[in-house]
Amino acid sequence: MQIDVKILDRRLAGQLPSYATPGSAGLDLRACLEAPLSLAPNAWQLVPTGLAIHLADPGYAALILPRSGLGHKHGIVLGNLVGLIDSDYQGQLMVSAWNRSPTSFTIEPMERIAQLVVVPVVQARFHVVDEFAAPSERGEGGYGSTGRG
Numbered sequence: 001m002q003i004d005v006k007i008l009d010r011r012l013a014g015q016l017p018s019y020a021t022p023g024s025a026g027l028d029l030r031a032c033l034e035a036p037l038s039l040a041p042n043a044w045q046l047v048p049t050g051l052a053i054h055l056a057d058p059g060y061a062a063l064i065l066p067r068s069g070l071g072h073k074h075g076i077v078l079g080n081l082v083g084l085i086d087s088d089y090q091g092q093l094m095v096s097a098w099n100r101s102p103t104s105f106t107i108e109p110m111e112r113i114a115q116l117v118v119v120p121v122v123q124a125r126f127h128v129v130d131e132f133a134a135p136s137e138r139g140e141g142g143y144g145s146t147g148r149g
């Protein structure tokens with residue numbers, strides 16, 4: 001599919017996000033910072049990506065997810081855990097970078113800090129009922145009802 005994109009930071013002109021391999025699901029987003037950003041332990045900061053996208057079709061959304069290496073090795077994840085980009089959002093994509101580690105981490109300008117995944121979405125309607133039409137095997141069981149492990 002094709003997505004309209006606005007390049008808000010000229011440093012991205014030659015390096016739009018792209019799929020790193022033919023099977024990649026995520027497009028890496030870069031930290032469009034003027035200077036290195038030091039994140040103290042447990043600090044978080046909104047980081048601009050220099051890009052705005054307009055998915056336009058309500059049948060799509062995009063998710064901002066952590067990069068696994070940064071998250072696992074350095075504790076750089078997202079302050080909102082997952083970023084959800086609505087199909088009608090036209091503003092700059094922002095990354096809430098959260099250092100959940102006990103050591104400071106410095107994000108360098110234009111470093112790849114998170115990834116964007118475009119996903120299909122179903123917008124549901126609610127149909128109010130008193131009872132569900134067919135009982136299911138699970139019924140109201142949840143929260144470990146099937147046992148642990």
Ligand SMILES: O=c1ccn([C@H]2C[C@H](O)[C@@H](COP(=O)(O)OP(=O)(O)OP(=O)(O)O)O2)c(=O)[nH]1
Binds near residue numbers: 080082096
């Ligand atoms: O990590 C994120 C999360 C959201 N957004 C943008 C796109 C999204 O469409 C918009 C609103 O996000 P969301 O609905 O999650 O936030 P909200 O707190 O409910 O704000 P709003 O009242 O504007 O919907 O903010 C980002 O740029 N980065």
Ligand SMILES: [Mg+2]
């Ligand atoms: Mg919202």
